[in-house]
Amino acid sequence: MTTMSSALILHHYPSSPFSEKIRLALGYKQLAWKSVIVPSVAPKPDVVALTGGYRRTPFLQVGADIYCDTALIFDVLEHLQPAPTLYPPHLKGVCRVFAQWADSSLFWAAMAYNLQPQGAAALFANLPPAAAQAFGEDRKAMSSGMQRLRPADATSAYRSYLRRIAHMVEEHDFLFGAEPCAADFAAYHPLWFTRHCVPVMAGILQATPAVLEWMDRMAALGHGRMEKFSAQDAITVAAGAEPLPVAGEAFQDDHGIALGSNVTVTAESFGLEPTEGELVAATRTRYTLRRTDPRAGTVHVHFPRIGYALKATP
Template sequence: MSHLILHHYPSSPFSEKVRLVLGRKQLAWKSVIVPSIAPKPDVVALTGGYRRTPFLQIGADIYCDTALICDVLEHEQPEPVLYPPHLKGVARVFAQWADTTLFAAAMAYNLQPRGAAVLFAHLPPAVLQAFGDDRRAMRAGMPAPQPQDAAAAYRSYLRRIAHMVEEHDFLFGTEPCLADFSAYHPLWFTRQCVPVMADIFGATPAVLEWMDRMAAIGHGRMEKFSAADAITVAAGADPLPLPGDVFQDEHGIPLGARVAIAAESFGTEPTEGELIAATRTRYTLRRQDARAGTVHVHFPRIGYTLRKVEST
């Protein structure tokens, strides 16, 4: 029985990134489909507030953000590698660019009226309104790129990616690495979820050939699972032991303090809990939930803020 539980939904681009990583590593995993908009009571029971999609569950441990999830899966199944030793730094830097700058341009292009009309064609007006309200709340006042500017940037980025895959099967050589999975998922959304917008690939056939190679990786061995069963798994498990070196203090906040962790941008709902680890690369909170029991919720340091919750 697989102990990896991915909480995701089919059209989520970042979920596709992780699904392909699971396929690359030929891992078995359980699939819990989560709502695309709030409320998400089963999600919050496990994460405590974080509601970006996806997140990974291993027993009573909850891993937020695909950057951290990829690290966890690399530890879980080291081969084939996501971070080849000679590319470890550049793969991470490129992946961060792809998950932020490339993703923002692609999605602003994808969700222009022509694309949105296809994506939301079968939704009743009330659901469409709720989706728009939800995403505006998640942006928390962040300005969205203008579609015209995004289209121009997206075309430039596709040409740059084409220059890389004209010489190799994948971005940095003969095998895919973290950079490929991060660059692929926003392009996948264009091609698969709003195909009416896929004419943008016309000038870069090498990108389409690379995307075909990525899609052929597949999603590994998936088994359907319910949210209720995932919560039961958490309630019946003990969190995994923490590593020995669990504290690198950058904030003057001691272990054991009540803290809140939130994304720096998009989906900034905080998760509160007891700070039990602040390593060089991640934070860990211990929290209690009436349904899930004691869980450890893990976040990467990069892209997240930590603050102390003052007692009232």
């Protein structure tokens, strides 16, 4: 029986592509989860109460443990329910390498294509003009310093990437065989955004019918067993729980920063808001910060090492 402190709470919003990646993985593993809808733009006071600054979407909460970044969330889901696996033993390395490419190069090409003026107009067609302006300003702030693809260059790259994916799914039901793996979910979500969130832009998919058939197979996995949950209830769950113990986890020191130090963890690109706290674990694959919030109490916020910068605070 699942207690509130062990329930999976996904903080997301419907049109978030990275959230769709996790929703579909929850469906693949047929997991029960609680759905907290977060704002798509700042301010996000309920989010920050749990994460301490990180505001990318989605993040996963289990009691007083907060897991940031979909790559790390996949590892958490795999640990909680190993079957069906996201990382088949013979594909562990290639799955992760491909997923990292899909979450970066493929994603940014797809989104630069998707959010050309025609796509952006369709996305915000039923919202007041101020909402579109707020979204644009928010994402501009989150991507400060990033080099963005121009729409024409993004279109060329996206077409090429779709052809490469087609070559893979013409041979198998999924990218690397008869069953989906982490690579499939990472490649699917930016294409899902094209097809479902800006269908006016979805004509680019028609040149690769094998990709559309693969997308149908992915969509058929569903979203698992979802139950609506409020942000305040999620914060109450965190306040009433204790973070999982980290004692005994191997410490890998690549920075000369001792456990117990006050540190920040910040994404290397996109969403550069730092999370500050006490470094209580730095394992081979992740960082864990302990922090205390007036509303959420003491929480552990977890980040993957790849894609994030660890720094000691003065």
